[in-house]
Amino acid sequence: MKLHRMPFLVQKMIIAEMNFDDRLYLSVTSKRTCRLLEMSKLDLVSISITVYLSYVLVRVGHPYAHLYFNIPFKQSETDNGHHNHLKIGNCSNFQFLRTNWDSFTWNYEGVELERIKNAGIVFGKLLRHLKTFLNIRKPVQCSFRTVPVGLIPQLDCNYVYDRIEIRHRGAENMTPEDLTFLLGQLKIKQLDLNVKVPVGGYKYQRNPENKCLIQKLIIRNHIWVDFSELPAAKLIAIKKRISFHQMNTILKSWVAGSNRDMEIGDFELGKKTDRKIIFSGIGTHATQLTESERETFLEFVCPYPHLRRGVVAVDIIRENDGTRATVFEAKDVDDPHRKMFVMVWSEENLRRVGRDVD
Known part of the structure; x- marks a missing residue:
């Protein structure tokens, strides 16, 4: 019996049990996008990914056009009429569809609607898929309006990120594991953080074996910072006022041989x-x-x-x-x-x- 002829619930069980989605790249983006792009290797200038409260917005740039679409986290986002659209930049040299500014609604299959319920899964699938057919000449830029648990480890360590911003009017909660991964595993030109760790007395401890991967680190809430051993970054800017004793700790630790990665400090x-x-x-x-x-x-x-x-x-x-x-x-x-x-x-x-x- 053919899989597509089976009852929908049975299809879901078989696909989930056999893990066909990951093994065959049967993700939301890959099936539809590969059909549009005809599996061609595109030469793109940049990718910008923004994580909002209910969806991920993706923009990919080309010298003559741009493509952008969003992916909701839950089935309700499409059921309530908030449809997902893929739109193409208005030009004649770079078209995915037959007419400029054409659009369509993502056709989510039930198994995907059920399984893709948080940004981490969506984001990981998206980056893995984009990497398979896009030739990105510039670093990737990511902006986070919210940081669901498990999102950060989905970021691809092979990219060089132009800028990652995690900012809000109030400090964003982040787990110790996500913060450790962000500061120690990713290559980032500029990282802008307004975060807090909801663990009493927590202070970030860098792994001395990790290389310095961050060019510029902007810290807007330093409650999680150990001033005797700052995170590894060439330029560190702390935008919230620090005490005289904390400034003394930074300088004294540097004189003693710590904070060695810092080449420029701004306090x-x-x-x-x-x-x-x-x-x-x-x-x-x-x-x-x-x-x-x-x-x-x-x-x-x-x-x-x-x-x-x-x-x-x-x-x-x-x-x-x-x-x-x-x-x-x-x-x-x-x-x-x-x-x-x-x-x-x-x-x-x-x-x-x-x-x-x-």
Whole structure:
């Protein structure tokens, strides 16, 4: 007896038991999209994936067109009339369908409607499928409006993500496992986090064996941060005010040999500073950066001139290898809040300020 002639419930049981969906790539996207694209290897500029509360929005870019569609998490999203559409950019050189701006509704089969109930499963299937037929020239960009449990581990570790933002008006809850995967397994050019971990007393502990995979890390809620061992990133910006003692911990740990991946630091201090507390137990030296080099660095890390007034700079030295770092304290002329920047004398930073590196 043919499978398609069997009762629907029996079909569901057989497909689920034999795991045909994964083994044969019988996912929602692959069957329909491969039919549209005729299994051709497309040369695309970029992919943008946004996870909303009830669906995943996907945009794929081409030099002459764009494609976007959304995938709901639950059957109710289609039953209530919130249909899923695939739309094609208006151009003549890059068409998936016969007419421009044509659209259709995803035909979800019952087994998929039943099984795809959270963003993690949908997102994982989507990335795995897109990777099979898309030649993406630029990194992938992902924006999360919500972070369902299990979503983060579905991200493909083979991609280089241009930007991942997990932001909300209030901090987004994230499990320790998801946060550990995000900070330690993914290659990301810029990671923007406004998250909290609903586990009492939790502090993120990085794996010392993991390489630094994040270029720029922006932290908007630091309750989960261990200031003695910051997450591995070349540029770390903490946008929520930290205490003088926390700033002291960051600098003292760097001098002692921790926080080694940080090459640039950007920290908010508040309306006043207490240099005695900030540099307690740390040897400081007159900075060896020239005025021109200091100005070049500050222009890079803080492009707004009014935030670079009244700058005070000192050098600190790492004990185990003699690496030097310059610590800047700056304030806004119209705002009493102060900032502190750290520039480690790495080869990249020295070239950035115009100094020759042998």
